[in-house]
Amino acid sequence: MRNKLLALSLGVSFMALTGCQDGSATTGTKTETQEKDIFVGKPMSMEYEEEITKLISQMTLEEKAGMLHGTSMFATSGVPRLGIPELTMADGPLGIREEISRDSWAPAGWDNDFATYLPAGAGLSATWNPELAHTFGSVIGAEARERNKDVLLAPAFNIIRTPLGGRTYEYFSEDPFLNTQITVPYIVGVQEHDVAACIKHYAVNNQETNRGTVDVQMDERTLREIYLPAFEAAITDAHAYSVMGAYNRFRGDYLNENEYMLQNVLRDEWGFKGIVISDWAAIHSTVKALKAGADVEMGTPGPFNEFYFADPLIAAVKSGELAEEEVDKHVRRVLRLMYNIKSIDSTGRAKGARNTEEHFQEAYxxxxxxxxxxxxxxxxxxxxxxxxxxxxxxxxxxxxxxxxxxxxxxxxxxxxxxxxxxxxxxxxxxxxxxxxxxxxxxxxxxxxxxxxxxxxxxxxxxxxxxxxxxxxxxxxxxxxxxxxxxxxxxxxxxxxxxxxxxxxxxxxxxxxxxxxxxxxxxxxxxxxxxxxxxxxxxxxxxxxxxxxxxxxxxxxxxxxxxxxxxxxxxxxxxxxxxxxxxxxxxxxxxxxxxxxxxxxxxxxxxxxxxxxxKNVEPLYPFGYGLSYTDFEFSNARLDKKEAYAGDETIQVSVDVKNTGDFDGKEVVQLYVSKLDSKVERAAQELKGFKKATVAKGATKTVTIDVPVKELAYYNMENNNWTVEPGTYTLKLGNSSRNILQEVTVQVK
Structure with a gap:
């Protein structure tokens, strides 16, 4: 619910997010309507449920099980007699992975599986440019579609908790707000090409060390404020069609058999209608994992028919340990995704493109x-x-x-x-x-x-x-x-x-x-x-x-x-x-x-x-980066003098002057502090940013919208978001350690 407000800032504030106050974007010009809608995903349609019911009624138990586990390294079985194709997947943190063999990790040896190599996630997030995130998603989505892939196993955006993390190069950032602003447009870009984005790794998968066994423990406030916001926005705003369950445990249960995370949070709270795909070899049970909310098992070592969701699933149904209706529920989700990406009825499905000069230019x-x-x-x-x-x-x-x-x-x-x-x-x-x-x-x-x-x-x-x-x-x-x-x-x-x-x-x-x-x-x-x-x-x-x-x-x-x-x-x-x-x-x-x-x-x-x-001096702070020119911030101001109500949006404006000799782009970063809070808070938190293009000698007004509900903390006493009334300081700068302007606001 809270991230619906992020959608507001993502969609309505497109012009300022890209820094193109005249309406022009770095890779093209968009109308006002497009600016408002570009980062709003298309919800999964439920119009195919009757057709899905008919298909399921005609399937054997063995055919159903085949749709719920890998029958090659990157695909599940289809049902050809009913017109149901395989569900094909592709890795994609840097571009569409080369084709591998159906039954091993060995390269397939094709001569037509080349793809555009895109900057790794850390580079994408370093642009602080949501429109480029949308561009990235659009490019990789088009390339996945041209390679006949249904699901892109990306983006990966777990919080960077340690600088030692082996996948820091692939993940986006250490901040949940920046993660959200990059993640949502990326997913929208992918799914515009009739390819399902598979967001990963859900959740709290923040280290490679012992990742397959470690049991992560944290309080609910930390989970909600730091580790889940980008995942929630990916579901509620971008409408990602699939989620990858992580390797690790959380509060005792593996993520792929964690009912709290897969059912209570993902489906009941956020309204997720798509499928949960396990990370490769991350399933550890049949009945428990299926009932908890995992839908598709991938990558388990051994013959494909020995996967937990293969012969053991069939045996569990025949023994009465598992109801076939439970299996039907998961098959329904897979078919729902396939209809939404037009893989069953391919009429009007996107064609895609790959290795084009346009894509290389976008990578540049x-x-x-x-x-x-x-x-x-x-x-x-x-x-x-x-x-x-x-x-x-x-x-x-x-x-x-x-x-x-x-x-x-x-x-x-x-x-x-x-x-x-x-x-x-x-x-x-x-x-x-x-x-x-x-x-x-x-x-x-x-x-x-x-x-x-x-x-x-x-x-x-x-x-x-x-x-x-x-x-x-x-x-x-x-x-x-x-x-x-x-x-x-x-x-x-x-x-x-x-x-x-x-x-x-x-x-x-x-x-x-x-x-x-x-x-x-x-x-x-x-x-x-x-x-x-x-x-x-x-x-x-x-x-x-x-x-x-x-x-x-x-x-x-x-x-x-x-x-x-x-x-x-x-x-x-x-x-x-x-x-x-x-x-x-x-x-x-x-x-x-x-x-x-x-x-x-x-x-x-x-x-x-x-x-x-903690007043620890970094070598280089979050949000830091110099330019060949210099920028001055001045005249920070609010859109009104009165106190703001909980359902309002604070509009903060600041003038950015390019005082140097080069045209340039500056990222105006907005951090929020509340010094008299009754609960523990960070000294400041990123709650808005915009990348502005400013010609040398020119001044540009940059406006950032901050919904008041973005000031909330997660209240563990009532398991809800709470906005404290009182005074907040909004800090404007070009890094977390270089604050150049401040304004204070009153919240009712």
């Missing part, structure tokens, strides 16, 4: 808005090529490709522009590139974790530098006018199935960066990674620091355009960069990773909420 647009400028003390950037005859390009990440890296889903793509290739594409021929690899991506010969065998250690790196490569890198830096070192991580090191053991940069990069900076003071450090690292020493010693991501097919071109000033950076960090691991809340409370049980002792103080409330 997302990547170019995701790059974060962390430091630019000497204004080395954008690169002034006047008098520059040579540039050293150093580091394995200058040529590293990430589309197919790591455990989990990869993308077989025809195009992945590396940073080196991007610079080669963009630099004039008069500038010589002196390339040096610098370091080797090396791992120990000890056996790495098998998929699903979760360890905290993950891949063990060899961190000594190769003397010859180091010498080549130092010489390249000495003999060039400018040096750019591309360091960071990759998708073999940041990966599903393991959390990192520390925040240390791998492969000896710390030493390499220091020696390159000593060899050439004009050194630009570019870090490519999906999660925080310990870069405090590098940050202190370098004058110029850029953060990029696993950024898709056009990532290298986008990064080169930022370095050269064709694109003014506008990315903002979607998580807090700590000075040391112990500063992060899950580690400060010694509650990560836990053992059999993980108790979230930090409660609601996740991410910047902890840092700001």
């Amino acid at each position: 647009n997302i990547a170019s808005e995701s790059v974060v400028l962390l430091k630019n003390d000497k204004n080395v950037l954008p690169l002034n090529l006047e008098g520059v005859k040579s540039i050293a390009v150093i580091g394995d990440n200058a040529t590293k490709k990430n589309a197919l890296g790591g455990f989990g889903a990869g993308v077989k793509t025809k195009r992945e522009v590396t940073p080196l290739e991007g610079l080669q594409n963009r630099l004039p021929e008069s500038v010589k590139i002196n390339h040096a690899q610098g370091y080797l991506e090396r791992y120990s010969k000890t056996e790495r974790a098998k998929f699903g065998d979760i360890t905290l250690d993950g891949p063990v790196t060899i961190d000594e530098l190769d003397p010859k490569l180091l010498e080549e890198a130092v010489n390249a830096a000495k003999n060039s006018d400018v040096a750019i070192i591309f360091a960071g991580s990759n998708r073999d090191y940041e990966t599903e199935a393991s959390d990192r053991a520390s925040l240390d940069l791998p492969f000896g990069q710390q030493e390499l960066i220091e020696k390159v900076m000593q060899a050439n003071p004009n050194t630009i450090v570019v870090l490519i990674a999906g999660a925080p690292f310990d870069i405090e020493d590098i940050s202190q010693k370098s004058s110029t620091l850029v953060w990029s991501w696993f950024n898709g097919s056009e990532g290298g071109n986008a990064l080169a355009d930022v370095l050269l000033g064709t694109v003014n950076p506008s990315g903002k960090l979607p998580w807090t960069m700590p000075k040391k691991l112990e500063d992060s809340p899950a580690h400060a409370t010694n509650s990560f990773p836990g053992g059999e049980t993980a108790t979230y002792d930090e409660g609601i103080l996740v991410g910047y909420r902890w840092f700001d409330t």
Whole structure:
């Protein structure tokens, strides 16, 4: 119910969310009506129930069971004699996964399963641009449809609780509001192409360590305020058609047999009408899981007929342990989804498109808005090529490709522009590139974790530098006018199935960066990674620091355009960069990773909420990111002087002036504080943001809508949302630690 108000801010405030106050968007122009409706999903239709009843009445028990479990790696059975096709699925965090064999994880070896490689989730969220999230969803939805997939196993948007998380690169952010603003338009974009989005991983799946067994414990307020808002909005606003049940336990029960989460919350409270698909091998029972609300079992090891929802389900019905009516209920849900995406009657179903130049351009647009400028003390950037005859390009990440890296889903793509290739594409021929690899991506010969065998250690790196490569890198830096070192991580090191053991940069990069900076003071450090690292020493010693991501097919071109000033950076960090691991809340409370049980002792103080409330200084705060220009905020004001009632919306306006020499985009972030609250609250919470495009010398008024009910906390005494009356401070800034304007409001 509370997230209906998020839909209001998502839909009505489209113009300001994208920062296009004149109505123009970054990838096209939309009418006022489209602006209001673009982020509102299409509810699942119930008009097919009579036809579904007729189909179920004609099916055998064996046919019904076949629709409720995998009969290949990524599909369930159809019933051809009744015109019911298979339900096909595809992984999709980075683009549509290459085709694999029907009965194993081995690649199928097709030559027509290429796809657009899209920026990873951390990069998408770093744009702070909901319209680009819609674009992302639309692109990947169209590509899934062209590959004849029915369900896209994405987006993944669990809260980033620890910077060590193996899937931080894939997830969106540490903040429930930012997660919601990215998640909803993404889902809408996918499902516009008659493909069901499968939101994951429901729920509280915030670590890879022991993910298959760990029992997560937290109070109800923490669950409702931090870990569920984006899932609720995905159901009530975007109308996602499917949900993936997570691996872990919650309050004792596995998520795929957790009646409270699957029935009480998901269906009874939120009104979910679609299907719950288990994560692969996340089902542990037949009767309990089915009755709790799981609908489709996928990925369980062993022959397909031995899945819990296969022969054991049939046996349970025949023995009387399970009523066939219970089976019918789940089959109905699957058929309902299939009718809604037009997979049974394909009349008018979207055709889709894949590997188009338009899609590569959209991948570029997302990547170019995701790059974060962390430091630019000497204004080395954008690169002034006047008098520059040579540039050293150093580091394995200058040529590293990430589309197919790591455990989990990869993308077989025809195009992945590396940073080196991007610079080669963009630099004039008069500038010589002196390339040096610098370091080797090396791992120990000890056996790495098998998929699903979760360890905290993950891949063990060899961190000594190769003397010859180091010498080549130092010489390249000495003999060039400018040096750019591309360091960071990759998708073999940041990966599903393991959390990192520390925040240390791998492969000896710390030493390499220091020696390159000593060899050439004009050194630009570019870090490519999906999660925080310990870069405090590098940050202190370098004058110029850029953060990029696993950024898709056009990532290298986008990064080169930022370095050269064709694109003014506008990315903002979607998580807090700590000075040391112990500063992060899950580690400060010694509650990560836990053992059999993980108790979230930090409660609601996740991410910047902890840092700001506990007065812990981060290295770089949540929402941080510089520009090549400067912005001033002034004249913050409200739409009225009187107190606001609970059903009203607070309208906050601020003037943003571009005082520099470049056109640019700034993200106006609105945080809310209530100092005299009767309950524990974070020092401040993000409750609104808008990305504004402001020409140099110009001033633009940015208006943010905050429904009063967004100020509520979850009251555990009555299990409801409560808005405290009184005074609230609305803080406007360009990061959680750089507040530039404040206004106070009274709430009745």
